[in-house]
Amino acid sequence: MTIDQFVQTMLGGLAIGCIYSLIALGISMIIRATDILHFAQGEMLMVGSMVGLSAYWMRDLPFPIVLLFGIIGGGLISTVVELVVYRTLRMQRVALINIMIATIGVSIVLQNVARLVWGSEPLGYPSLFDSKGIVVAGFAVSPQLLWIVILSALIMGTLILFFRYTRLGIAMQAAAQDPDVARLMGINVDRTTTYTFAVAGMMAGAAGVLLGSLFFASFNMGFITGIKAFVAATLGGLGSVAGAMIGGLIFGLIETFSGMLISTAYKDAVGMVVLILILLLMPNGLLTRAGREV
Amino acid sequence: MTHSNIARIVVLVLLIAAPLVQPNAYWVHVFSLALIGVILAFSQQLLVGMAGIVSLGQGAFYGIGAYTAASLSIAYKLPFLLAILIGGLLAGASSLLLVPIVRLKGSSLAVATLGFAIIVHLVMMNEDWLTGGSIGLMDIPHPTLFGLPVGGETAFYYVCLAVAALVFLTFDRIAHSRFGRALTAMSQDEEAARASGVAISLYKSKCFLIAAIASGIAGGLYAYHSQYLNPNDFSFQKSIDILMMVIIGGIGSLPGAALGAAIVVLVPEVLRSSGEFRLILFGVMVIVLAGTGNRGLAGVITDLVKYAIARWWHKPAPTTAAARVS
Amino acid sequence: MTPLLDVSGLTRHFGGLVAVNDVALEIAPGSVHGLIGPNGAGKTTMLNMVSGHLSSSSGWIRFERELITKTPVDVRARLGIRRTFQNLKLFREMTVLENIMVGMHGQTQCEIWHALLRTPRQKAEEAAIAEQARKALDFVGLLHLAEMPAGSLPYGSQRLVEIARAIVASPKLLLLDEPAAGLNGAESKKMVGLIRAIRDSGVTILLVEHHMDVVMPACDTITVLNYGKRLANGTPAQIREHPEVIKAYLGGGVKRRPKADQPKAAEAAHAAS
Ligand SMILES: Nc1ncnc2c1ncn2[C@@H]1O[C@H](COP(=O)(O)OP(=O)(O)O)[C@@H](O)[C@H]1O
Numbered sequence: 001m002t003i004d005q006f007v008q009t010m011l012g013g014l015a016i017g018c019i020y021s022l023i024a025l026g027i028s029m030i031i032r033a034t035d036i037l038h039f040a041q042g043e044m045l046m047v048g049s050m051v052g053l054s055a056y057w058m059r060d061l062p063f064p065i066v067l068l069f070g071i072i073g074g075g076l077i078s079t080v081v082e083l084v085v086y087r088t089l090r091m092q093r094v095a096l097i098n099i100m101i102a103t104i105g106v107s108i109v110l111q112n113v114a115r116l117v118w119g120s121e122p123l124g125y126p127s128l129f130d131s132k133g134i135v136v137a138g139f140a141v142s143p144q145l146l147w148i149v150i151l152s153a154l155i156m157g158t159l160i161l162f163f164r165y166t167r168l169g170i171a172m173q174a175a176a177q178d179p180d181v182a183r184l185m186g187i188n189v190d191r192t193t194t195y196t197f198a199v200a201g202m203m204a205g206a207a208g209v210l211l212g213s214l215f216f217a218s219f220n221m222g223f224i225t226g227i228k229a230f231v232a233a234t235l236g237g238l239g240s241v242a243g244a245m246i247g248g249l250i251f252g253l254i255e256t257f258s259g260m261l262i263s264t265a266y267k268d269a270v271g272m273v274v275l276i277l278i279l280l281l282m283p284n285g286l287l288t289r290a291g292r293e294v
Numbered sequence: 295m296t297h298s299n300i301a302r303i304v305v306l307v308l309l310i311a312a313p314l315v316q317p318n319a320y321w322v323h324v325f326s327l328a329l330i331g332v333i334l335a336f337s338q339q340l341l342v343g344m345a346g347i348v349s350l351g352q353g354a355f356y357g358i359g360a361y362t363a364a365s366l367s368i369a370y371k372l373p374f375l376l377a378i379l380i381g382g383l384l385a386g387a388s389s390l391l392l393v394p395i396v397r398l399k400g401s402s403l404a405v406a407t408l409g410f411a412i413i414v415h416l417v418m419m420n421e422d423w424l425t426g427g428s429i430g431l432m433d434i435p436h437p438t439l440f441g442l443p444v445g446g447e448t449a450f451y452y453v454c455l456a457v458a459a460l461v462f463l464t465f466d467r468i469a470h471s472r473f474g475r476a477l478t479a480m481s482q483d484e485e486a487a488r489a490s491g492v493a494i495s496l497y498k499s500k501c502f503l504i505a506a507i508a509s510g511i512a513g514g515l516y517a518y519h520s521q522y523l524n525p526n527d528f529s530f531q532k533s534i535d536i537l538m539m540v541i542i543g544g545i546g547s548l549p550g551a552a553l554g555a556a557i558v559v560l561v562p563e564v565l566r567s568s569g570e571f572r573l574i575l576f577g578v579m580v581i582v583l584a585g586t587g588n589r590g591l592a593g594v595i596t597d598l599v600k601y602a603i604a605r606w607w608h609k610p611a612p613t614t615a616a617a618r619v620s
Numbered sequence: 621m622t623p624l625l626d627v628s629g630l631t632r633h634f635g636g637l638v639a640v641n642d643v644a645l646e647i648a649p650g651s652v653h654g655l656i657g658p659n660g661a662g663k664t665t666m667l668n669m670v671s672g673h674l675s676s677s678s679g680w681i682r683f684e685r686e687l688i689t690k691t692p693v694d695v696r697a698r699l700g701i702r703r704t705f706q707n708l709k710l711f712r713e714m715t716v717l718e719n720i721m722v723g724m725h726g727q728t729q730c731e732i733w734h735a736l737l738r739t740p741r742q743k744a745e746e747a748a749i750a751e752q753a754r755k756a757l758d759f760v761g762l763l764h765l766a767e768m769p770a771g772s773l774p775y776g777s778q779r780l781v782e783i784a785r786a787i788v789a790s791p792k793l794l795l796l797d798e799p800a801a802g803l804n805g806a807e808s809k810k811m812v813g814l815i816r817a818i819r820d821s822g823v824t825i826l827l828v829e830h831h832m833d834v835v836m837p838a839c840d841t842i843t844v845l846n847y848g849k850r851l852a853n854g855t856p857a858q859i860r861e862h863p864e865v866i867k868a869y870l871g872g873g874v875k876r877r878p879k880a881d882q883p884k885a886a887e888a889a890h891a892a893s
């Protein structure tokens with residue numbers, strides 16, 4: 001592998017890793033706040049991707065606006081699902097594992113509604129950036145990949161600032177860590193939970209537009225990507241937001257490098273083997289969530 | 295005779311009658327598929343309902359059993375029963391790969407089994423010499439029993455019914471044994487079970503082993519049932535479906551698992567006429583049934599029956615200790 | 621007489637905290653040995669190391685002269701070390717009887733295939749387990765609740781179920797972690813009687829307890845822990861008079877029911893300093 005190839009692969013791995021991170025973030029936030037394993041997170045990505053694409057079709061919008069539409073689409077659908085389905089189930093005190101199966105039901109519904117609306121053929125995303133290679137520090141890199149990394153970093157950075165410095169963000173953190181204490185402090189935990197789903201959906205929606213721009217959009221693009229992000233979140237430590245980001249990046253890099261160096265066919269298997277090994281050494285993943293016994 | 299024995303006999307009679315009532319070959323074919331699903335759901339119930347282990351990897355054992363039986367039958371012309379038995383045993387043997395991970399807890403264990411299922415699926419996709427790769431295995435011979443061909447869908451249905459009944463009996467006896475009691479205890483409080491002398495990791499491994507054998511046998515039946523195998527029949531989606539059967543039907547009850555399997559297999563077929571809305575309706579149904587509470591559909595039905603008995607016979611509804619494998 | 625349990629230099633760190641620090645302990649067969657000390661003294665940690673639920677940082681544990689420091693929990697249980705938990709650990713959805721039957725697990729053998737074939741041996745064993753379990757339930761006075769789900773019992777009865785589960789297999793050593801916690805005065809008295817009765821049936825007991833009115837009458841010998849260290853060791857009478865114990869206790873810690881002899885203890889502490 002030449003240095004040039006290495007840089008290319010690295011950038012590719014980081015880009016796909018960032019996308020996993022964005023989805024895994026949402027998965028982890030939801031686990032932290034509700035203990036729900038959200039198997040429909042990938043569908044939020046798919047909806048975000050589709051909404052972004054539809055917006056682009058209607059008007060020839062610039063990429064940041066398309067991204068914004070994706071974020072809004074993912075956030076909206078996630079909020080609706082939380083309010084209509086998950087909140088109802090939680091109020092009936094349904095066991096977590098049942099809610100987990102309900103998330104799979106949600107995933108089936110969203111996929112098939114999307115198939116009705118957008119069809120079953122993969123939809124090409126227009127190339128949103130100049131596809132000519134640019135040269136950074138002497139290496140030819142794809143601007144597409146570079147932009148994905150930069151935009152993801154921006155979004156995740158914004159999220160961190162939101163959690164750290166805004167009232168709502170702090171309240172959401174507090175409610176996730178100890179709902180009872182948060183209630184005593186006057187935080188409306190039901191509401192912060194809904195916001196958690198909204199933010200998680202926004203992250204996934206952003207990932208959807210970025211992933212679409214890399215390949216294409218289709219009604220079933222979410223499930224496998226969501227499962228992989230799930231693995232990434234587990235790798236990082238289920239419930240840890242920082243762990244989800246790191247887990248996503250690691251997973252993306254492993255996948256890309258093993259596809260390059262070992263075998264394209266087994267690149268996913270390498271990621272799974274790494275996951276299992278890490279869990280054997282650290283049963284709770286790389287980073288454990290703080291504040292609660294796991 | 296106890297209530298549960300009467301219920302079992304009634305269900306058995308209904309199942310025996312099913313192909314006579316609906317002799318259409320297509321539907322009998324689907325009924326057999328449902329029975330194979332029932333066996334898979336039993337295997338998951340042993341894990342989730344008794345031992346409290348969420349496995350997202352049963353589809354892998356199902357596939358290993360199916361490919362083994364099919365290969366043995368194609369290459370060595372092994373008799374039907376022997377082929378599916380070896381398929382089950384090989385699936386069981388492969389579950390020993392999970393021994394190192396059984397000490398993981400909750401979601402970590404579930405995701406690790408998912409990882410296992412994904413790896414096995416990739417092997418099925420890519421090892422052409424072993425599995426025919428993405429093209430799959432074709433021309434699996436027709437099953438024969440003791441030298442006689444198992445002719446037609448109905449005969450095969452009864453074979454599936456016999457195997458499912460056998461698995462039910464086996465698991466029911468396991469549930470009511472020292473081993474089953476230890477599993478139930480373990481699922482409710484691991485530390486306390488350990489302090490009573492239960493070797494937790496060993497028991498979890500045994501549980502995976504038994505469940506894998508049952509799933510593998512179901513796989514063998516499936517191979518003969520469809521006579522064509524494709525790796526996508528055994529993707530992790532299948533593993534998730536199997537878990538779904540148990541949750542919908544009701545955690546902890548074998549009849550519940552069977553009911554859940556019947557729903558997951560049959561409902562999409564019944565809904566075939568609703569065309570594109572088929573899977574949307576199915577998804578909505580999954581959500582609603584998952585919301586019926588922790589004892590699933592089986593719990594709802596039991597409550598209704600008890601209510602009816604109490605109402606019409608003026609007998610007090612019997613109270614049982616929470617839902618468990620019965 | 622050689623001690624049934626012999627612990628030496630037992631230490632456990634939690635990060636920077638030394639929860640149990642170089643503690644030695646000897647328990648004579650057939651006795652009730654108390655382990656007392658203020659909250660956070662390390663009593664539960666000590667018990668967890670003896671049962672095997674926690675590994676020790678250093679030191680060793682001998683049971684019937686055999687070294688068991690690294691033996692897993694379930695193996696120790698089968699050797700005859702059984703326990704209860706400070707914060708009740710019952711199989712809540714199983715019946716009371718089934719809870720106790722699980723207690724027989726380590727002492728029974730029938731493998732899965734016995735159950736599949738319903739062998740005579742399996743039937744005999746199941747019957748024996750149920751019989752033993754009923755006896756143990758009768759012993760703690762809960763036979764009438766045998767078929768109830770364990771989680772539905774009142775708190776005091778749940779404590780008794782846990783004890784029955786621990787003694788059903790006739791252990792050699794029984795570890796009790798605050799069995800009287802949350803019990804009222806009358807129930808505590810009964811608990812003392814039960815502890816003596818278990819001892820009289822031939823079970824050696826290590827009793828962690830908070831309430832002096834349980835510890836003093838129930839125990840033959842007592843070890844006092846403070847900040848993870850062994851402070852004193854002796855008979856209840858010796859412990860009562862031990863100046864350092866009095867000091868540690870009055871310095872805040874163990875809940876003590878207000879009693880007339882409180883001022884006397886204060887005087888003794890004053891005299892000792
Ligand atoms: N699992 C643990 N992790 C960290 N610290 C612990 C743990 N268990 C106990 N401790 C600490 O060790 C000390 C002794 O605890 P414990 O043995 O429970 O005391 P006791 O039973 O005497 O009240 C306490 O300071 C407690 O906070």
Ligand SMILES: [Mg+2]
Nearest residue numbers: 663664665706
């Ligand atoms: Mg304690």
